[in-house]
Amino acid sequence: MPELNDSPILLNRHLLGIDGLSVGEIEGLLDLAGDYVALNRAPAKKQALLRGRTLINLFFEASTRTQSSFELAGKRLGADVLNMSVRTSSVSKGETLIDTATTLNAMRPDILVVRHQDSGAAELLARKLDCSVVNAGDGSHEHPTQALLDALTIRRRRGRLDGLVVAICGDILHSRVARSNIGLLSKMGARVRLVAPRTLLPAEAARWGVEIFTEMKEGLKGVDIVMMLRLQLERMAGAFVPSTREYFRFYGLDREKLAHAKPGALVMHPGPMNRGVEIDSAIADDIEVSVIQEQVEMGVAIRMAVLDALARGLPREGRNAP
Amino acid sequence: MTRTAFINARLLDPATKLDAPGALLVDGEIIADLGPRLFHDAKPADAKIVDCQGLALAPGLIDMRVFTGEPGSEYRETLASASRAAAAGGVTTMIVMPNTDPVIDEPSLVDFIKRRAAATASVRVLPMAALTRGLAGQVMTEMGLLMEAGAVAFTDGDRTIANARIMRRALAYASTFGALVVGHAEDPDLVEGAAANEGEFATRLGLPAAPAMAETIIVERDVRLVELTGARFHFGQVSTRASLEVIAAAKARGLPITCGVSAHHLALNELDIASYRTFHKVKPPLRSEADRAAMVEGVAAGIIDVIVSSHDPQAADTKRQTFAQAAFGAVGLETLLPAALGLYQSGHADLLDVLAAMTTAPARILGLDGGRLAKGAPADIVAFDPDEPFVLQADTLHSRAHNTPFDGRRFQGRVHMTYVAGARVFDRATATDV
Numbered sequence: 001m002p003e004l005n006d007s008p009i010l011l012n013r014h015l016l017g018i019d020g021l022s023v024g025e026i027e028g029l030l031d032l033a034g035d036y037v038a039l040n041r042a043p044a045k046k047q048a049l050l051r052g053r054t055l056i057n058l059f060f061e062a063s064t065r066t067q068s069s070f071e072l073a074g075k076r077l078g079a080d081v082l083n084m085s086v087r088t089s090s091v092s093k094g095e096t097l098i099d100t101a102t103t104l105n106a107m108r109p110d111i112l113v114v115r116h117q118d119s120g121a122a123e124l125l126a127r128k129l130d131c132s133v134v135n136a137g138d139g140s141h142e143h144p145t146q147a148l149l150d151a152l153t154i155r156r157r158r159g160r161l162d163g164l165v166v167a168i169c170g171d172i173l174h175s176r177v178a179r180s181n182i183g184l185l186s187k188m189g190a191r192v193r194l195v196a197p198r199t200l201l202p203a204e205a206a207r208w209g210v211e212i213f214t215e216m217k218e219g220l221k222g223v224d225i226v227m228m229l230r231l232q233l234e235r236m237a238g239a240f241v242p243s244t245r246e247y248f249r250f251y252g253l254d255r256e257k258l259a260h261a262k263p264g265a266l267v268m269h270p271g272p273m274n275r276g277v278e279i280d281s282a283i284a285d286d287i288e289v290s291v292i293q294e295q296v297e298m299g300v301a302i303r304m305a306v307l308d309a310l311a312r313g314l315p316r317e318g319r320n321a322p
Numbered sequence: 323m324t325r326t327a328f329i330n331a332r333l334l335d336p337a338t339k340l341d342a343p344g345a346l347l348v349d350g351e352i353i354a355d356l357g358p359r360l361f362h363d364a365k366p367a368d369a370k371i372v373d374c375q376g377l378a379l380a381p382g383l384i385d386m387r388v389f390t391g392e393p394g395s396e397y398r399e400t401l402a403s404a405s406r407a408a409a410a411g412g413v414t415t416m417i418v419m420p421n422t423d424p425v426i427d428e429p430s431l432v433d434f435i436k437r438r439a440a441a442t443a444s445v446r447v448l449p450m451a452a453l454t455r456g457l458a459g460q461v462m463t464e465m466g467l468l469m470e471a472g473a474v475a476f477t478d479g480d481r482t483i484a485n486a487r488i489m490r491r492a493l494a495y496a497s498t499f500g501a502l503v504v505g506h507a508e509d510p511d512l513v514e515g516a517a518a519n520e521g522e523f524a525t526r527l528g529l530p531a532a533p534a535m536a537e538t539i540i541v542e543r544d545v546r547l548v549e550l551t552g553a554r555f556h557f558g559q560v561s562t563r564a565s566l567e568v569i570a571a572a573k574a575r576g577l578p579i580t581c582g583v584s585a586h587h588l589a590l591n592e593l594d595i596a597s598y599r600t601f602h603k604v605k606p607p608l609r610s611e612a613d614r615a616a617m618v619e620g621v622a623a624g625i626i627d628v629i630v631s632s633h634d635p636q637a638a639d640t641k642r643q644t645f646a647q648a649a650f651g652a653v654g655l656e657t658l659l660p661a662a663l664g665l666y667q668s669g670h671a672d673l674l675d676v677l678a679a680m681t682t683a684p685a686r687i688l689g690l691d692g693g694r695l696a697k698g699a700p701a702d703i704v705a706f707d708p709d710e711p712f713v714l715q716a717d718t719l720h721s722r723a724h725n726t727p728f729d730g731r732r733f734q735g736r737v738h739m740t741y742v743a744g745a746r747v748f749d750r751a752t753a754t755d756v
Contacts, residue, residue: 174433197494197495197498198494198495198497198551198552199491199494199495199498200497212499214497214499239461239491240491240495241495242455242461242462242463242464242465242495243464245464245467246464246465246466246467249467252464
């Protein structure tokens with residue numbers, strides 16, 4: 001079992017994004033997470049790997065599944081887990097973040113999991129803190145554990161990532177999930193397509209080495225995997241798309257559009273879903289095509305693997321903090 | 323099937339540069355055949371014969387800019403009354419603006435226009451839908467659903483979207499569907515309260531005026547936004563030399579941009595306002611003679627793609643006012659052809675080029691099947707005499723509103739018959755509207 005193995009997997013003290021990871025590191029994390037899937041399905045799930053270690057979940061943005069997933073992962077590995085939800089006003093964020101970092105540092109955590117509405121927040125904390133930092137989503141930048149759990153889900157279903165065609169559909173512009181997935185899937189040899197109205201495609205998106213489609217049926221033609229993204233409520237009413245009914249008509253995943261994908265194509269969604277906006281309930285709830293629940297299960301395993309891998313690099317005795 | 327043979331005609335087809343005596347055969351709703359040799363030897367036995375007596379036979383005009391009062395202001399103009407004016411002016415397809423009450427910003431309202439037109443109008447009516455809800459310049463409309471309902475393009479009509487961020491998003495969203503966006507170029511803050519073109523003439527009249535640059539500023543902005551978004555864009559009507567320079571440069575760079583000019587801005591300048599005649603208050607305002615001359619050159623050089631009527635019926639309540647308080651707008655469906663033909667009469671442009679700006683060009687921009695004389699094309703035809711002189715009398719207009727700036731004007735070029743889908747909708751000989 002994994003707890004006896006301490007050969008290094010990650011070459012960095014932090015997990016800030018997919019961007020800095022090598023193919024070897026990604027494969028190492030996915031292999032390790034595979035072991036944790038088995039463990040999580042066993043009756044006795046508790047490990048002693050992180051006994052004595054302190055894990056802080058610092059969430060500046062509301063999150064149910066990512067936060068509880070990290071909490072569960074930490075607890076199953078034996079760490080002491082502290083959840084901090086910080087309600088911030090939109091003003092003076094930068095200052096607050098550094099103040100918070102200084103305060104937290106004094107509590108001497110071993111691993112800090114952070115989610116923040118601003119891109120680069122995790123990196124800023126990593127520079128200011130002595131502990132390992134895991135990015136649980138920073139603005140529209142990265143959400144590495146989501147991409148890893150998506151990859152694990154696909155790999156377990158399809159046996160590989162290499163050569164698969166994956167369509168990422170919806171609000172690419174604001175999506176950290178999309179950015180991390182584009183990075184990871186491309187590194188692992190999958191072919192990525194982006195499907196969205198032009199208002200939700202970032203500038204120069206084609207420079208990522210992906211194919212761009214504005215017509216969903218065309219974009220889904222022959223794909224192995226359909227990844228739907230959540231459309232934030234504040235972006236629905238006129239600013240980026242005119243209405244939810246129009247969005248569903250042209251970009252919502254329903255049977256008719258899915259029929260253009262490869263037979264047996266898998267449907268994924270990072271959650272929480274807007275039923276009838278980006279996805280038809282009939283598909284979201286169809287266990288033949290939807291792996292959305294499985295993604296949640298893989299999420300816990302991936303986060304255990306990440307915490308395990310980072311713990312291998314933590315100092316064993318004492319700390320050389322000032 | 324009813325077959326109609328038009329003989330002794332002068333065939334004018336801008337698409338093929340055809341200008342020759344000949345005949346044309348209509349079978350049902352389409353053109354079955356045409357050419358100089360057709361019926362040369364024998365008249366068709368099984369067709370109704372229309373002897374054109376040398377009249378020119380051209381594709382029916384497509385007017386890309388028509389305001390009506392339906393729904394909401396039917397006392398000014400209905401789709402039916404506008405279509406009678408169109409038929410009398412040789413216009414067989416009207417593109418109607420969404421500036422009604424309610425605004426055409428919902429798929430169901432596009433459907434309403436189409437159904438009302440089918441039931442009451444004698445010419446083809448194609449609606450443009452609003453680009454933003456309520457024409458408020460804030461929230462983009464459901465362009466995908468509106469296109470499915472039958473909207474041929476998106477525009478806020480005679481309103482400019484002031485916010486560049488909203489305009490950018492609307493253009494980007496439109497480009498998703500390959501939709502055509504039609505813009506109006508007048509900086510809303512610069513022209514607020516203005517009634518005339520800023521310059522010596524407006525100054526002497528003491529009229530509140532806005533600079534011609536108010537148009538060019540928006541033209542420059544929208545050209546850059548098109549460059550950013552890749553949207554297909556058409557300036558509904560431009561009126562200044564500087565705007566044309568910007569558009570010519572944009573076209574030279576390969577941007578998907580086209581533009582139109584109203585017949586009023588080809589035929590009139592700011593001096594025509596004379597003693598505060600409110601029928602000459604239009605949007606954008608009548609410009610200097612240098613700008614008017616630039617419009618004529620623009621059509622001749624092909625920088626201006628289309629000529630429109632910018633038909634905007636206004637009743638006494640909105641026009642019998644002081645110049646500053648009067649509403650903008652002039653009717654134009656029935657004067658579009660003769661006013662545009664002024665370019666041909668004066669030798670500034672070829673007859674076929676003038677016609678192209680009202681037939682093939684709008685058909686190409688809108689992706690329509692008409693606008694040409696060809697086998698298999700819709701039998702939308704106008705028979706006119708390009709040289710016949712007449713004096714326009716406002717009270718003979720078929721439009722419900724008579725606010726024409728051309729009352730008493732001497733024109734050359736007169737429509738005699740108009741056919742839509744093979745059916746006669748106007749005949750000057752009987753002076754009846756079929």
